[in-house]
Amino acid sequence: MKKTKSLVVMFFLLLLTIPMILQVSQIAPVTAAEDMPVYLKVYAEPNVVGVGQTVYISLFFTKPIPIVGAAGGASLYTGLTINLVKPDGSNQTYGPYTSDTTGGVGGIEFVPDTVGNYTVQAFYKGQTINGTVSGKVFTYNILPTQSEVTTFTVQTDPIPGNLMVPLPTEYWSRPIYATNYQWAQLGGNWWGLGKPSFTDTGGYDAQGNNFNPYTEAPNSPHIMWVKPTAFGGQVGLPISSDQESQYTSTSILYRQFEPVILNGIIYYKLYPNTPTTETSTETPGWAAVDLRTGKTLWTKNTSDTLDFAFVMQFHTVQEYGTQAFLVGSANSPGLFGVPRPEGYTWQLFDPMTGYFIANITNVPSTAAAGLVETEDDNAQGAVYIHTINGTYPNLTLTMWNSTLCLQGPTMSSVIRPSGNINYTRGYQWSKAIPSTINGVNITDLTNTLKNPPLSIAARTNDVILLRAYGETMDTFASEFGEGSEIECGFNAKTGELMWGPLNRTLPRHHEVSVLAAGDGYYVEHDKDTNIAYVFNLKTGAQVGSAIQLKGNALSTLSRGGAIAYDKCYIWDFGGYVNAIDLKTGKIAWTYEPRPAGYNTPYGIYPFWHFGSHSIADGKLFLSESRMYDPPLFSDAHKIVLNCTDGSLVWKVLGFYGREPSPIADGYLVAWNSYDCQIYTYGKGPTKMTVDAPKAGLQYGQSVVISGTITDISTGTTDDDRSARFPNGVAAVSEESMEAWMEYVYMQQPKPTNATGVPVELFVVDGNGNYRSIGTTTSTVEGYFSYNWVPDIPGPYMVYASFAGSESYWPSTAVTSFVVEGEPKPTTAPTPQPQTISEQYFLPSVAAIIIVIVIIGAIILLMLRRLPQLYFNDKK
Numbered sequence: 001m002k003k004t005k006s007l008v009v010m011f012f013l014l015l016l017t018i019p020m021i022l023q024v025s026q027i028a029p030v031t032a033a034e035d036m037p038v039y040l041k042v043y044a045e046p047n048v049v050g051v052g053q054t055v056y057i058s059l060f061f062t063k064p065i066p067i068v069g070a071a072g073g074a075s076l077y078t079g080l081t082i083n084l085v086k087p088d089g090s091n092q093t094y095g096p097y098t099s100d101t102t103g104g105v106g107g108i109e110f111v112p113d114t115v116g117n118y119t120v121q122a123f124y125k126g127q128t129i130n131g132t133v134s135g136k137v138f139t140y141n142i143l144p145t146q147s148e149v150t151t152f153t154v155q156t157d158p159i160p161g162n163l164m165v166p167l168p169t170e171y172w173s174r175p176i177y178a179t180n181y182q183w184a185q186l187g188g189n190w191w192g193l194g195k196p197s198f199t200d201t202g203g204y205d206a207q208g209n210n211f212n213p214y215t216e217a218p219n220s221p222h223i224m225w226v227k228p229t230a231f232g233g234q235v236g237l238p239i240s241s242d243q244e245s246q247y248t249s250t251s252i253l254y255r256q257f258e259p260v261i262l263n264g265i266i267y268y269k270l271y272p273n274t275p276t277t278e279t280s281t282e283t284p285g286w287a288a289v290d291l292r293t294g295k296t297l298w299t300k301n302t303s304d305t306l307d308f309a310f311v312m313q314f315h316t317v318q319e320y321g322t323q324a325f326l327v328g329s330a331n332s333p334g335l336f337g338v339p340r341p342e343g344y345t346w347q348l349f350d351p352m353t354g355y356f357i358a359n360i361t362n363v364p365s366t367a368a369a370g371l372v373e374t375e376d377d378n379a380q381g382a383v384y385i386h387t388i389n390g391t392y393p394n395l396t397l398t399m400w401n402s403t404l405c406l407q408g409p410t411m412s413s414v415i416r417p418s419g420n421i422n423y424t425r426g427y428q429w430s431k432a433i434p435s436t437i438n439g440v441n442i443t444d445l446t447n448t449l450k451n452p453p454l455s456i457a458a459r460t461n462d463v464i465l466l467r468a469y470g471e472t473m474d475t476f477a478s479e480f481g482e483g484s485e486i487e488c489g490f491n492a493k494t495g496e497l498m499w500g501p502l503n504r505t506l507p508r509h510h511e512v513s514v515l516a517a518g519d520g521y522y523v524e525h526d527k528d529t530n531i532a533y534v535f536n537l538k539t540g541a542q543v544g545s546a547i548q549l550k551g552n553a554l555s556t557l558s559r560g561g562a563i564a565y566d567k568c569y570i571w572d573f574g575g576y577v578n579a580i581d582l583k584t585g586k587i588a589w590t591y592e593p594r595p596a597g598y599n600t601p602y603g604i605y606p607f608w609h610f611g612s613h614s615i616a617d618g619k620l621f622l623s624e625s626r627m628y629d630p631p632l633f634s635d636a637h638k639i640v641l642n643c644t645d646g647s648l649v650w651k652v653l654g655f656y657g658r659e660p661s662p663i664a665d666g667y668l669v670a671w672n673s674y675d676c677q678i679y680t681y682g683k684g685p686t687k688m689t690v691d692a693p694k695a696g697l698q699y700g701q702s703v704v705i706s707g708t709i710t711d712i713s714t715g716t717t718d719d720d721r722s723a724r725f726p727n728g729v730a731a732v733s734e735e736s737m738e739a740w741m742e743y744v745y746m747q748q749p750k751p752t753n754a755t756g757v758p759v760e761l762f763v764v765d766g767n768g769n770y771r772s773i774g775t776t777t778s779t780v781e782g783y784f785s786y787n788w789v790p791d792i793p794g795p796y797m798v799y800a801s802f803a804g805s806e807s808y809w810p811s812t813a814v815t816s817f818v819v820e821g822e823p824k825p826t827t828a829p830t831p832q833p834q835t836i837s838e839q840y841f842l843p844s845v846a847a848i849i850i851v852i853v854i855i856g857a858i859i860l861l862m863l864r865r866l867p868q869l870y871f872n873d874k875k
Helices: 003-028 179-186 402-407 717-722 734-745 837-872
Strands: 035-038 040-045 047-052 057-062 082-083 092-098 103-110 115-125 127-133 136-142 150-155 225-230 258-260 265-270 285-290 295-301 303-316 320-329 344-349 355-365 371-372 382-387 396-401 419-422 427-432 454-458 462-473 481-491 497-504 514-520 521-528 533-538 542-548 559-564 566-571 576-579 588-590 612-617 620-624 637-642 648-653 667-672 679-682 686-691 701-710 757-765 770-777 785-789 796-801 809-820
Touching: 003 427, 040 115, 040 150, 040 303, 082 103, 082 667, 092 136, 127 320, 258 303, 258 320, 258 454, 303 402, 320 355, 355 497, 371 757, 382 402, 396 402, 427 559, 454 514, 514 566, 521 559, 521 566, 533 566, 542 588, 648 734, 686 796, 701 757, 701 796, 701 809, 757 785, 770 785
Parallel strands: 035 136, 047 150, 355 419, 514 559, 686 809
Antiparallel strands: 040 057, 057 103, 082 092, 082 115, 115 150, 127 136, 225 679, 258 265, 265 285, 285 295, 303 320, 320 344, 344 355, 371 382, 382 396, 396 427, 454 462, 462 481, 481 497, 514 521, 521 533, 533 542, 559 566, 566 576, 576 588, 612 620, 620 637, 637 648, 667 679, 686 701, 701 785, 757 770, 757 796, 796 809
């Protein structure tokens, strides 16, 4: 009976499986396995190289593997090897390798160390693959194969490398030609990935140092152009003309100018002169302005906040290169806005046109504190954003990767962002944050004011610093600190805990802040005592001891700091700058404040601390200014210091404390509260003219060579400058530049001691000789002249040359003239005829003299023989 039941059950089970079997057979009929021959090639280049130079070896099949892609289970050729035979007969095996979807393997490098012939051969062991195509299951036995042997030769002498285009010695602009590889060092960008206090963007990156290591920076206060962003300066009567009646330009609640710079273009949001609210959506949109000329390239009608720019380098089997994006926020919370639990939305735009590309949704914060990847060749330009997620005690440190977000987890072979992309797609890793130290909870949830959880205190490309620093009383700016802090460091790339948590003792009720981080160090500063502490960012160990900074009473009101070139630069409201050597923990140099007399309420010029600094090209750019309250005091300057020794490089009039003054492509962009205009500083182009008489010049006459040398930066041709300087703005000496620029662009008095620039004159004469004939100096009208006497007749080409300076690029001009006539020959004097007496007397006298000389010689010889005869007689 049991057996019968079992048979019945089996029968019904078989009946149930029949439709399933039929369904499978209908969807994927199986074909018989088929042998598939393939053909493998190997290639080595360059075929002739020198010892120590790289040979690149590639191997590839004549066609991709059958059933590639997802349908074939992403099948690829595997188990590829290379056998390399050296001139001495020894073998070296490379591999195994796996091909890409095209069937190739590239980028295999070999550096030979011996002269001779080398052979290379590739081998494939074969494999069996299967996959489904058009509802059919295919199976292929890929047969083993090997390539032909290829040979390359190594010689003693190296072969020439890439033809390198030298760095420019004249004015240049974007785009940089793709094969001008060395020029990349000139083309730095300003990402806007840092958010200084009371701004939406404008900082370089999340490190907060506003340090752009990839660009030159101006060495003089030469101005390229100015451009207003709002009404600025004095209003005019009946509004009184004093230090607080100008059009508003120093409020932290007014957005004014917060730029990012990408590919030689400044992008910024346009703000109304008087916004209806702090976060008014009725804004004029965005502007794209050429960095070198100030020309508006496009504007975009949008209420989005401009957040940052970034580029993404990628290399797939389908395409390679770099793409660029602008990022804006569609629902930014503003300065004191309430965070949205549902997150925010970033919108991606094309930087060339302003065209909308895609949305990134569920963004936790629009304050993009991002770091730019610089080392990984496969991910350069990627933006990494580190955030803390979760609730205590289950907090995690998470890293978001822009490339991963846009390319997707499957790493698509093309980059085509569109539609809505969830921000979480870019999460690369998430690591647990310590919740205890020595078995004791870090956070007291009943009193988070005194014992807060760990939060991000500093971000660098190497280490993320976490810190828990409590307060003894609740204040707006954490002015009363607890007597200890807890810190730890995480690897910024992997998320691994590098050190800590460590508990450090601090002065209770003091305000101790992490002031700056970078170059493997971080610096904490006690505002109440003006004492700094240096720590190793990779170990947490303190470097040296407490450092008492130089300052005055005002130095304790506010301060800022930045790290670059192994130094931490700390500036303060007292006008001091102290540079700390991070390796020794000692003060390297100190800049002392400029005296102000009655120009300021302080007797000195203070430095503003809210991210108004920038660093590049070995120079620290600081702003003498203040925000919030009046007065808008006079004679404030942008101060530029040498990062090595603190010496003054240059300065220029202006109240530039509202934003960091970005630096890119060798130019500094600064917004001046004195007139609400953008000022762009950098080396400008010049124009030379030269003239000489065209006719009537005779040999022996002097020629007057004259001409002009003018500044042709775009700002010199705007409406104001064109009206004031109809003949052009003269190029002036470096010593005159500060006062001259203030006169030309800032309505300051014309300097009485300004001088022009040196102009050297060269000629090519009628004999084809090229030579310098002298140097002259131009006037403040841009005019020069030189008087010269040509030394041979014939045609002359005249070249007037200005060699350039820190403020100007060089320029030349050419003209010609002709010297007529021939040199007069030298005439020999006419001989005078002799008299009769001279004709007879002179020869007679000469004959008598000759006879006397002969007789004298004979007598002398006889006298010399007398002693010999005398001695002979004695014998």
